[in-house]
Amino acid sequence: MTINRQREETQSRLTLLAKILRLKDLKITAFAFQQRDTELHLWVKPFKNGCRCPKCERRCPIVRQAQEARSWEDVAILGRKVLFWYAPKEIVCPTHGLVQERIPWAAPYARITYRLEFRICALCQIMTQKAAAEILKMAPSTLSNCLHRVTVTRVRTHLVRHRESPREEPVSVLRLVGQGAQCAHHVRLLG
Secondary structure (H helix, E strand, O other), X not given: OHHHHHHHHHHHHHHHHHHHOOOOXXXXXXXXXXXXXXXXXXXEXXXXXXXXXXXXXXXXXXXXXXXXXXXXXXXXXXXXXXXXXXXOEEEEEOOOEEEEOOOOOOOOOOOEXXXXXXXXXHHHHHOOHHHHHHHHOOOHHHHHHHHHHHHHHHXXXXXXXXXXXXXXXXXXXXXXXXXXXXXXXXXXXXX
């Protein structure tokens, strides 16, 4: 009886935390405060969408789970840095062979979540990078590196239709202003 009650209380805490943080497509399995309560570490896993091939989105059989968990930085909440921890699985796709499963909350090889990418881009459009870094509880150089990685990735992966040309090609359509410098090589984000 006591073990079931503890399990229910823990599960309800995790569910409440997921609702407060508005997390979708992932489930919190554990959490801990670290660095003198300035960081919230969340151990997560994909919810009803795991083991998918990153190229064709097909569900595939698991070969093995990574031994070490990776971390992704998420949006700071109540002045606390939020980190997601997960050990991705290797899967066998019939079409693409042995690959790492698609992570629904972050781009491949990224160290930050899609939510943080969006927040960085949105804040850098309306204020300096230094001010945005202060709001997001990040070092300005880290924010600048993340912004650069996000925009370069979008240039490589998204084709945008140019106004003068009927064919699709990467085009600069968004100018982000940060610390007085314009970054003209940025492309339309998140879409």
